[in-house]
Amino acid sequence: MTAVQSLSGIVSSLAAHPFLANAVFAGTAVALAAGVTGYFLVLRGQVFTGDALGHVAFTGAAAALAIGLDLRVGLFVATIGAGVLIGLLGSKGRSDDVVIGNVLAWVLGLGVFFLTLYITSLSAGNGTAGVTVLFGSIFGLSQGQAWTAAAVGGGVVIAMLLIARPLLFATVDETVAASLGVPVRMLGVVFLALVGVATAEATQAVGALLLLGLLAAPAGAAQRLTARPYVGLALSGALAVFAMWAGLALSYAVPVLPPSFSIIAVAAAVYAVAFVVTAARRTEAAASPGRARSEGE
């Protein structure tokens, strides 16, 4: 009875506050896309590529604002471009962390430059644009933006499902997949382009700096909970959507909490629970004799 009551309460508050309905609508699609692409990112050991795309998203958005374009144009051009570029450079030019660190720091520095250009060139400009791009503003989405976000997020999920099978094969055993005629390299590029699209959408919801949490946390949790890839993929998407809904509800109930914080906090909490649960299971398994593994380092 209470469940029905609270459900009808949610529905009526959604109807009463269009901004909330927009956020839930767009957020669900964004979270689903992030959960599905994030699962493969974690599986392929490319989490830091997601981080890099977040940085690029900030700079792209700031550059678009500086030259007077729509913020989203810059977001999509920058993240898809960077995704394809990283995919093409790929494993051949496996650059070390020093190179990545230098490039990322400069990309952010450039973003700050564009942002200042934007704020100073438009005297009546939006001084908080930088904060919006970095930390998102899901409650600020208009209905049109929400529809776009939902359409793009849905498109990413469908595309991911279409390539899921060969991509999984290529991820688990690249050489065998390549010898059987799976276009491994092509798949990697397409995948990173899709991650770019998901990143650009997620930037508008939780921001360029925090989207890494939405990519990594549900996927990491799903991967700890199950070793079966398709179950894990579905679980990752479901956990991301749960984090989104719970985060939005939390911020709606406690208005001092910014929604991006709540979403990431819930996602991190989900991961922490998964971590503790599986760790307990593992120590149980290790306690049974013959499995004592003690690596010093």
Next chain:
Amino acid sequence: MTNLLQTLTQMLAYPFMVNALEAGTIVAIVSGLIGWFMVLRRQSFAGHALAVVGFPGAAGATLLGVGAAYGYFTFCLAAALVIALLPRAGGSGRTDESAVTGTVQALALACGFLFVSLYHGFLNGIDALLFGSFVGISQGQVTALLVVGACVLVTLALIGRPLLFSSVDPEVAAAGNVPVRALSFVFLLLLGAAVAEASQITGTLLVFALLVAPAAIAQTVTSRPSVGLLLSPIIALIVTWGGLTLAYFWPYPIGFFVTSLAFGGYVAARVAAGLVRRRSKSAW
């Protein structure tokens, strides 16, 4: 020439500029030296994680009404302790390590954002925390930077030789009774302090400009430790002074200038090293 001298004296007539240059000098020397060891030990991502954790620290300290500097030092040192203690406790080093890192990083930034939004009217300050600022540095802050920096450098001087040994070849060092574990523990603490110092000039997101780039340039140019340890802080000083001067004359944030100078220097060093290598190859 006299014109240049004039503008320089004009710049130094402002106390805030003098403070900024003093603070920048201290920070550059500390990050240049610690960064050299960090790059040698391949701990750049530890440095990045420490910097990210510094952001909620600084934002939280501002929210509580104490100086951001305390927040940086407390959180960076605490995070260094956690990182130093973690590998022994954990043990299950699987691929999910990167997922953990990514999640913790996002959570730390989210917490920082929460603190900032709880502290109303601080939304412009968030840019300074993330991307650096040089206008608000007080005399007291310079003294604090100096004291911490001096402690870091004295410790580094004391452990320098064995640390170098254990960074280059940990196994041989351990066989030769060098306390490798203890050294890496102390070094992480030093790194935490250095990151906290650098964050106050370059901001949380851009510490790499002072920690990684000068050290990476030095190690591209020379493999000799004595020369590299001299070169790295000098490059950091040039980057910092150059960034401060440019930011004084142009209305763009210091983070942009510092990262651009550092990145430009790194690219130039790599290109030059590549040319030298090709020439020596063709000479053979």
